[in-house]
Amino acid sequence: MNALSRPLASLGRAAVQSVAGIGYAGMLLLESLYFAALGWRVGQPLRLRQVLEQMRQIGVDALPIVTLLALTIGVMLGIQFIAALREFGAQSQVVVAVAKSVTREFGALITAILVAGRSGSALAARIGSMSVSQEVDALATMGIEPVRYLAAPALIAMLVMLPVLTVFADTVAILGAALYASPALNVTPAAYLLQTLSLLVPGDLWQGIAKAFVFAVLITLIGVSTGFSVSGGAEGVGRATTRAVVLSICYIIVADMVFSFFLNR
Amino acid sequence: MNTRVQQDATGAGQPSALGPQPLIEVEKLEAWYGRRRILNGIDFRVDAGEIRVIMGGSGSGKSTLLRHLLGLQKPRSGTVRLLGVDLGRASEREMLALRRQIGVSFQGGALLTSLSVGDNVALPLREHTDLDENTIRIMSRLKLEVVNLGGFQDLMPSQLSGGMIKRAALARAIVMDPKLLFFDEPSAGLDPVVSAELDELILRLRDALRMTIVVVTHELESAFKIADTITVLDQGDILMTGTVDAVRRADHERIQDLLNRRPREIAVDADAYLRRLTEEQAA
Numbered sequence: 001m002n003a004l005s006r007p008l009a010s011l012g013r014a015a016v017q018s019v020a021g022i023g024y025a026g027m028l029l030l031e032s033l034y035f036a037a038l039g040w041r042v043g044q045p046l047r048l049r050q051v052l053e054q055m056r057q058i059g060v061d062a063l064p065i066v067t068l069l070a071l072t073i074g075v076m077l078g079i080q081f082i083a084a085l086r087e088f089g090a091q092s093q094v095v096v097a098v099a100k101s102v103t104r105e106f107g108a109l110i111t112a113i114l115v116a117g118r119s120g121s122a123l124a125a126r127i128g129s130m131s132v133s134q135e136v137d138a139l140a141t142m143g144i145e146p147v148r149y150l151a152a153p154a155l156i157a158m159l160v161m162l163p164v165l166t167v168f169a170d171t172v173a174i175l176g177a178a179l180y181a182s183p184a185l186n187v188t189p190a191a192y193l194l195q196t197l198s199l200l201v202p203g204d205l206w207q208g209i210a211k212a213f214v215f216a217v218l219i220t221l222i223g224v225s226t227g228f229s230v231s232g233g234a235e236g237v238g239r240a241t242t243r244a245v246v247l248s249i250c251y252i253i254v255a256d257m258v259f260s261f262f263l264n265r
Numbered sequence: 266m267n268t269r270v271q272q273d274a275t276g277a278g279q280p281s282a283l284g285p286q287p288l289i290e291v292e293k294l295e296a297w298y299g300r301r302r303i304l305n306g307i308d309f310r311v312d313a314g315e316i317r318v319i320m321g322g323s324g325s326g327k328s329t330l331l332r333h334l335l336g337l338q339k340p341r342s343g344t345v346r347l348l349g350v351d352l353g354r355a356s357e358r359e360m361l362a363l364r365r366q367i368g369v370s371f372q373g374g375a376l377l378t379s380l381s382v383g384d385n386v387a388l389p390l391r392e393h394t395d396l397d398e399n400t401i402r403i404m405s406r407l408k409l410e411v412v413n414l415g416g417f418q419d420l421m422p423s424q425l426s427g428g429m430i431k432r433a434a435l436a437r438a439i440v441m442d443p444k445l446l447f448f449d450e451p452s453a454g455l456d457p458v459v460s461a462e463l464d465e466l467i468l469r470l471r472d473a474l475r476m477t478i479v480v481v482t483h484e485l486e487s488a489f490k491i492a493d494t495i496t497v498l499d500q501g502d503i504l505m506t507g508t509v510d511a512v513r514r515a516d517h518e519r520i521q522d523l524l525n526r527r528p529r530e531i532a533v534d535a536d537a538y539l540r541r542l543t544e545e546q547a548a
């Protein structure tokens with residue numbers, strides 16, 4: 001009996017905890033949006049300077065690594081699609097395969113995973129160490145809402161930068177594929193790119209961008225909420241950081257799958 | 266630029282018909298962590314202009330009490346009223362107005378590590394006033410001078426010593442000229458000379474700036490030096506509140522134990538311990 005009830009009990013506890021966690025994250029989201037939109041009316045304005053600083057850290061600083069990865073993914077897709085489509089003598093379809101899979105899927109996914117690793121973890125670490133050293137309490141007692149000061153700027157910056165980075169990654173990845181595939185197809189890279197442009201419809205891009213918005217919310221909420229719930233000193237901060245990254249990536253991939261399923265039926 | 270400081274919306278500080286209003290009024294405050302009661306329904310009040318020291322052994326509930334006074338934790342039952350505002354019932358707007366009149370210096374300083382010392386001190390002014398940048402800079406520099414840190418505004422918190430961090434935190438706590446100042450463990454982790462300096466500083470704040478100050482500490486020496494009145498907390502109960510002399514003379518056994526640094530007799534209830542262990546196993 002015990003052997004059966006104990007795993008059940010811990011499963012139940014985990015379920016309760018994750019529901020509580022989702023409830024907490026939902027509240028964080030509402031509060032952040034509230035402060036961003038109406039904070040100025042209650043003396044808690046969102047500071048543009050903080051948003052810009054976050055945008056720099058999340059977006060601009062990520063450009064080199066996003067470029068590198070997107071280029072690599074583009075070349076990789078070029079290789080795979082040429083190899084696969086050659087068997088059917090359908091090499092010329094590489095252009096459309098790369099264009100659609102990058103804009104609908106890989107651009108957003110790769111960017112989100114990267115940003116989760118860079119900025120989601122940074123958020124969790126920063127807010128976590130601030131909780132541990134009572135800086136969050138200090139903000140609250142100074143009449144500065146921690147959610148407004150710490151979470152809202154990150155959320156807004158993420159909502160702006162992740163879609164931008166995604167479009168950027170789309171472009172770079174297609175460029176990478178063009179560089180690799182155009183010799184194999186006996187076309188110039190310019191012709192390859194022109195053909196890509198003529199094949200893509202706005203819906204393809206929007207699919208990636210819509211995903212990027214969802215991923216932005218996921219990354220921020222997970223980073224911020226694990227940060228705020230840190231207890232147990234420096235070790236706790238380390239654990240929270242790891243947890244934020246792992247959780248974000250899991251949620252991103254699952255959300256991506258769900259999204260793709262419903263958008264491509 | 267106009268230099269309007271947001272209006273005090275709490276109505277506190279106005280003389281009431283019933284004589285001076287207590288700045289802090291706590292009634293039947295109970296605090297729990299899970300199934301453990303930490304504060305057993307305590308009552309106390311702090312009047313304007315005094316330095317109140319809350320004293321007690323480790324684990325007596327001092328920090329828990331402080332968190333409730335600051336509104337960082339909600340009481341299980343009972344009320345906390347600061348400057349006439351009931352923390353349990355205050356709207357967000359009232360809480361904000363209240364917090365502008367309260368300064369807190371946390372045990373570890375709690376300076377924001379991403380901001381310079383000067384920006385830390387200026388933060389409340391930047392967030393809560395319409396003052397222009399120049400005025401803000403001058404005001405925060407003045408407050409840094411009050412705590413003998415003039416000229417250190419450009420350093421980062423990580424470049425300060427423990428005593429300097431405490432003083433910078435104090436400067437930030439008083440930058441809005443609060444009516445009420447809370448100070449958690451001013452002398453913890455400091456050498457005697459530095460901690461004596463901080464004591465002097467606290468006395469000066471009361472005399473020069475007419476602040477009401479609540480200090481939480483377990484340092485007897487510093488408590489006796491700065492306190493107007495002392496509240497002795499033990500295991501979630503208030504044993505007594507009185508002047509320094511009254512506390513010194515009190516013929517309460519636990520108080521004398523505390524004063525003479527005699528450890529509490531450690532009584533282990535083996536049965537209860539076993540029961541707890543088995544309960545935790547079952548849980």
Ligand SMILES: Nc1ncnc2c1ncn2[C@@H]1O[C@H](COP(=O)(O)OP(=O)(O)OP(=O)(O)O)[C@@H](O)[C@H]1O
Pocket residue numbers: 298303321322323324325326327328329330483
């Ligand atoms: N977050 C918490 N969760 C559970 N129990 C807690 C928590 N914080 C404090 N306690 C318990 O509450 C009791 C009172 O703790 P508190 O921190 O208020 O004591 P204190 O008087 O400040 O002691 P010290 O002088 O050591 O700081 C302690 O027994 C402690 O174990």
Ligand SMILES: [Mg+2]
Pocket residue numbers: 327328329
């Ligand atoms: Mg304590």
